[in-house]
Amino acid sequence: MTVSETTMNQPVKTVPMLSVRGLQKIYKVPGGEVEAVRDLTFDLAEGELVCLVGPSGSGKTTLLKCISGLMEQTSGTVELNGSKVTGPPKSMAVVFQEYGRSLFPWMTVRANVELPLKNQKVPKAERAALVDAALKSVGLDHVPKSYPWQLSGGMQQRVAIARAVAYRPQVLLMDEPFAAVDAQTRADLEDLIRTIWKQLGVTILFVTHDIDESVYLGERVIVLSSSPTVVQEDLKIDLPEERDQLNTRALPRFMELRSHVYAEIQRAKLGPVTEQITAQRRASLK
């Protein structure tokens, strides 16, 4: 098996859960324009866990904001389950990197998780059950009455994940959610995401700048070029379904994949690629 087996040209079977077509974002700044994202096209099938990885400053956050409807793209389309995204869609949840600023400090952990459901007018009994289940699934059923700021960073991010889980989205977007937590906590949270993904069958788009994380977590890794961003490579991760921090990371295949993504990122830093170079690169890898 070689790394070059990518899913780039595989036909999509049904309507994809999330479809990004020719996405472009140009920021107007004083004295001109900055093209953050040039041309992005990719699909996520229902129930997929895909990692987006790119060098820092590659417009990852911009892309995620456009997909989540928080920001309007300059051109191109984003479709969720066949319908165009024009504002934040109801069946999508976002977990942000800044956990300290995405939870309401005046609400208890429980109230934080409950709020989106309350806002959706979910009946009280059902709401309580969903919140309980979500807190349990992230391992926080013992602190519902605490305030977020009384918890460690990793636990705060768990609250944010629980809030997203309780909301039962079809698509879960995660914007470098573990970038600000320590390495051990990060490993636990990575496993948590895999577990939740399997339990819920939710479609997850996970943005990260951490190469190992993207390979460990994803079923697919989309490598972005540096800004102005295009898709540099769409790589299938053919690691076993059951992943484990010790064994999976020690697999020769894991090493191969991470080296490959690493090389791609290094190349991405040089700038947007042309098809020709990509082809050359592929040939040399074989």
Place this chain on the structure above:
Amino acid sequence: MSPLKRIAYFVGLPIVLIVLWYALSFGSTNFFVPKPIELAQTLWTTWIGDRFFEDVLPSLGRLAVGLFFAIGLGIVLGLLIGSTRWLRNLLEPLLEFFRAIPPPVLVPLLMLLIGVNDSMKVAVIISGAIWPVLLNTVEGVRAVDSVLNDSCRSYGIAGFARIRYFVLPAVTPQIMAGVRQSLSIGLILMVISEMFASSSGLGFTIVQFQRNFAIPEMWSGIVVLGLIGLGLAIIFQFVERRVLHWYHGLKEITHDS
């Protein structure tokens, strides 16, 4: 801190000052200098009784009504102006203009417009006490956290729910800072509003004493004002600790780390 220690801190300095005052004024024959014991007696005889119901309570009532409307209107208008960009841009210069006008100069005007009655006095209090709350609220709404705002948007929390669960709690620290200022401004304006064309109230009575050279009585009125201010501060602290307990907890933790 143990409760006993807290009480000791609370009354310690006042007791020292009173003793000092007693020592310094001992044997003084100056007509204008009050003495502690004499003042305490005057305080009792002057303000406990009819005058409490005829002057102090009505003044306190007007202060309460004025502050209630100043704070309420300040918050509601502040939320409205703060969350609407065009309104904010439109009104900002005007608000700064009106804020700069010292409310006492409005008293004659309000007397003409409203007449000499309780409403006029309440209006004077509102006209001055509303600004800190209003402008702080506007500023606070403008500065709400962008990530929290995105969180709200992505979960579809909008309209009234957004105000109730996000904007209002987020702005409460600024609102409370404004309220603290409004309380003292309100007290000042309560007195001033009673100094013109009035026949009752704390302000009126104190001026009356002053004009009649009832110096100990005048001093005792000033002490009553100070006590009212102290009472307001205690109530404020009590409310603030309840409303902003999360804020103080959060601040303590971020300062520790």
